Amino acid sequence: MFPFNQSVFPQVSNNHISVQVAAFYSGYSLQYLRRLLRMDKLEGIKIGQLWLVDKGALDIYIEKAQDATDQRFGPK
Numbered sequence: 001m002f003p004f005n006q007s008v009f010p011q012v013s014n015n016h017i018s019v020q021v022a023a024f025y026s027g028y029s030l031q032y033l034r035r036l037l038r039m040d041k042l043e044g045i046k047i048g049q050l051w052l053v054d055k056g057a058l059d060i061y062i063e064k065a066q067d068a069t070d071q072r073f074g075p076k
Contacts, residue, residue: 016045016052025055026062036061 019037023030034051036042043057 015055017055017058019044019051019053022053022055022058026058 017025019030019033022028022033026033033042033053037044037046037051037053042061043054045052045054
C-alpha cells in the first residue's frame with residue numbers, strides 16, 4: 001500500500017491497510033469487509049471512496065472467527 005501524507009491525513013497510521021490488501025490477507029471478500037466496516041464491526045477509516053482497515057482490529061476479528069463454534073463465521 002502507498003504511504004499516506006501524515007500532515008494531510010493525520011488519522012491514518014502505518015497500521016492501516018487497504019480493503020484489497022485486507023481481503024488478500026484475511027480471505028474475506030471485498031464486499032464482506034466493506035459491510036463490516038459500514039456496520040462498525042471492524043475498525044477502519046473511510047477517505048473519499050477508499051476504506052482503510054486497522055490491521056490490528058482485523059487480526060482480532062480473524063482470531064474470533066477461528067474460535068467461533070458457528071462454522072458459517074469465517075472466510076470461505
